[in-house]
Amino acid sequence: MNNRKIIKGYKTLISSRFNVDTYVDTSIDKFKDGIIYTLYSDKFDSLKVGFAENKKVLEKKLSSETLILLEMRKGNKKDLFLLIITLKELGIKYSENFYFKYSSSLMRHLSTLGWPVGRSLYKQRKIKKELVCA
Numbered sequence: 555m556n557n558r559k560i561i562k563g564y565k566t567l568i569s570s571r572f573n574v575d576t577y578v579d580t581s582i583d584k585f586k587d588g589i590i591y592t593l594y595s596d597k598f599d600s601l602k603v604g605f606a607e608n609k610k611v612l613e614k615k616l617s618s619e620t621l622i623l624l625e626m627r628k629g630n631k632k633d634l635f636l637l638i639i640t641l642k643e644l645g646i647k648y649s650e651n652f653y654f655k656y657s658s659s660l661m662r663h664l665s666t667l668g669w670p671v672g673r674s675l676y677k678q679r680k681i682k683k684e685l686v687c688a
Contacts, residue, residue, distance in 0.1 A: 590629030592664065592671050593621035594656070601654045601661075603669065605634045624672035637669055 589612055593602040597620060606612040616623060638652065644663060648654045664671045 585630055585632055587628060587630050589626050590633050590670060591626035592624040592669065593619075594624050595619075595621050595653075598653075599656045601656055601664075603634065603637060603652050603654070603664070605629065605631050625670035627670045633669075637664075637667060640667060 586607070588605055588607045589609065590605055591603070591612060593604070593616070594600075595602070601624075602621060604615075606615065612623075612626065615621075634652075638648070641648070641654075641660075641663065646654065646660055646663065654660055661671055
């Protein structure tokens with residue numbers, strides 16, 4: 555026989571001061587559509603990923619810095635935010651303003667994550683399968 559005691563009682567809920575807003579940016583600007591892009595600096599051998607509200611803003615960034623546009627596409631700030639978090643979790647370090655040291659593994663990660671990287675610096679491997687008929 556088991557000598558188990560049943561204890562009746564009520565659990566109390568402990569309140570917490572955890573504020574979700576300080577950990578997750580829920581601002582409406584994150585969902586605003588614009589252009590996500592990848593730029594390359596030949597001088598520093600680095601990549602810059604970013605978001606621009608429209609083409610004029612992106613053109614201004616390109617004219618103010620000596621960067622080469624690899625590719626751009628429609629997107630929003632949330633895409634950039636998620637990319638930065640994912641790359642950080644993968645252990646890829648960046649400097650301020652989202653500059654990354656160029657590497658083939660970084661380009662592979664960006665391509666896998668669906669970020670616009672173009673074809674000038676990164677060429678995807680195409681795996682061809684051959685079927686052998688017996």
